[in-house]
Amino acid sequence: MASPNRPLSPHLQIYKPQLTSVLSIMHRGTGIVLAIGTLFLVWWLVALASGEDVFHTAQEFWGSWIGRLLLLGWSYALFYHLANGLRHLFWDAGKGFELHAAYRNGWIVVTASVVMTLAAWLWGYASMGSL
Amino acid sequence: MTLRSPLRKVRGLGSAGEGAGHWWAQRMTAVALIPLLLWFVGSLCVMVGSDYVVVREWVATPIVSILLVLLTIAAFHHAQLGLQVVIEDYVHIKWLKLSSIALIKFAAISLAVATIFSVVKIAIQ
Numbered sequence: 001m002a003s004p005n006r007p008l009s010p011h012l013q014i015y016k017p018q019l020t021s022v023l024s025i026m027h028r029g030t031g032i033v034l035a036i037g038t039l040f041l042v043w044w045l046v047a048l049a050s051g052e053d054v055f056h057t058a059q060e061f062w063g064s065w066i067g068r069l070l071l072l073g074w075s076y077a078l079f080y081h082l083a084n085g086l087r088h089l090f091w092d093a094g095k096g097f098e099l100h101a102a103y104r105n106g107w108i109v110v111t112a113s114v115v116m117t118l119a120a121w122l123w124g125y126a127s128m129g130s131l
Numbered sequence: 132m133t134l135r136s137p138l139r140k141v142r143g144l145g146s147a148g149e150g151a152g153h154w155w156a157q158r159m160t161a162v163a164l165i166p167l168l169l170w171f172v173g174s175l176c177v178m179v180g181s182d183y184v185v186v187r188e189w190v191a192t193p194i195v196s197i198l199l200v201l202l203t204i205a206a207f208h209h210a211q212l213g214l215q216v217v218i219e220d221y222v223h224i225k226w227l228k229l230s231s232i233a234l235i236k237f238a239a240i241s242l243a244v245a246t247i248f249s250v251v252k253i254a255i256q
Contacts, residue, residue: 031210031213034210035214038207045190048186048249050249075172078168078172082164124179
């Protein structure tokens, strides 16, 4: 039987958000976003295999403002999940667990995800010749 | 006092009944996805605005086809393992939990097969 006095998970509505808890929830959130985003990757490759007209429809969508907004969200989610996933792998190896380390590598993840997203978009616009 | 032998505990593989298999697969696919995704996003950044013929030629390059298939397998495996954990954490009605997980696994396999088929079709045409 489970003991009735076992500690409960912090209740989100009354628990003060902290960097560590926010980043943890964001890891799960971005994971779900990326799973949905993968559907668009499938669409892109299936369209490419289906023929020129279908591919152009997909390309037009990705070039539209809503398409670019989705790509911006997808790319940020990807770089965040990548950076924080790496943080998780270090934790799995038993490194970076101390409170000060968890905060420091947390801020590194936040910075890295923003910098990588900006770099990818600058790179993309540069290859289109739009810079 | 427990009557279970250490061997019995090991064979039972813990409360999940499958030991660390899920956990380990999640980590291995994560490690595989790091270089694959950096390569893929970098390639997309280079190819932005390219037309149909250029993108098809890129996908048809043997090394690109192989990496795309590997990326597809790793990404869908990783995604369905992650979504399974999310469902296990929040869905507590047993039949709904089991059927959602099954649905996600079927969807992941179907979408991965569709993607791999598309890559192979482009590669051998």
